[in-house]
Amino acid sequence: MTAPESPAPSPRVGQVPHALSPRQWAQQMLRPGRAVVCDVESTDFDGAILEIAVIDSATGAVLLDTLVDPGAVPIHPAAAAVHGIDADQLIGAPNWAAVFPKLVAVTAGKVTLAYNAAFDMGRILHDCHRYGLDPAHLANPSGWGCIMLARSQAEGVEKSIRLGAAHRARGDAEAARRVLQDIADGRISHRPGEPQPTPSGCPDEVRAERVAR
Numbered sequence: 001m002t003a004p005e006s007p008a009p010s011p012r013v014g015q016v017p018h019a020l021s022p023r024q025w026a027q028q029m030l031r032p033g034r035a036v037v038c039d040v041e042s043t044d045f046d047g048a049i050l051e052i053a054v055i056d057s058a059t060g061a062v063l064l065d066t067l068v069d070p071g072a073v074p075i076h077p078a079a080a081a082v083h084g085i086d087a088d089q090l091i092g093a094p095n096w097a098a099v100f101p102k103l104v105a106v107t108a109g110k111v112t113l114a115y116n117a118a119f120d121m122g123r124i125l126h127d128c129h130r131y132g133l134d135p136a137h138l139a140n141p142s143g144w145g146c147i148m149l150a151r152s153q154a155e156g157v158e159k160s161i162r163l164g165a166a167h168r169a170r171g172d173a174e175a176a177r178r179v180l181q182d183i184a185d186g187r188i189s190h191r192p193g194e195p196q197p198t199p200s201g202c203p204d205e206v207r208a209e210r211v212a213r
Contacts, residue, residue, distance in 0.1 A: 023189075050090060053173045112143060148163070
């Protein structure tokens with residue numbers, strides 16, 4: 001009998017600890033050996049992972065960057081229109097069971113950052129459940145950090161802010177790291193009177209549209 005899938009992560013997973021300001025938190029996350037930045041692209045908002053990238057938060061070095069064969073899960077046309085990944089590109093790609101041990105290795109002992117941590121964590125746990133894999137430390141919410149929530153807090157807004165990146169996993173991870181650097185350097189901060197940024201529950205248009213429903 002297959003075990004039931006774990007509940008979806010809280011939208012607040014990875015929020016900045018109360019004892020720290022967003023800038024202090026970002027500075028800590030940029031220390032050597034402290035964290036990595038992860039991004040996934042998927043077949044749909046609640047679908048399977050078809051690309052994942054992980055970079056070192058301190059150096060930007062690419063630790064993992066691969067397409068992932070989602071098996072029989074179809075790619076939603078709206079998702080394909082955003083990230084541009086189609087079935088032909090996935091021919092010969094490893095499946096999640098082959099990729100996941102590499103993800104565990106590059107994230108072990110580090111905080112796993114993502115622009116929208118609830119989404120990326122949720123997709124990782126979902127695919128681990130599909131393949132009967134132990135998600136290990138990646139199932140622990142305290143091991144995640146959310147750059148989007150830190151950015152919203154730094155700018156003094158309640159709503160989430162789109163990343164506005166390239167929508168491929170590596171490009172989005174690199175863009176998220178730049179946001180982290182901007183928070184750490186004080187280039188992202190609350191400026192009273194400025195218009196609020198475009199809200200979104202997720203870092204790209206497809207995800208934002210679905211969250212709004």
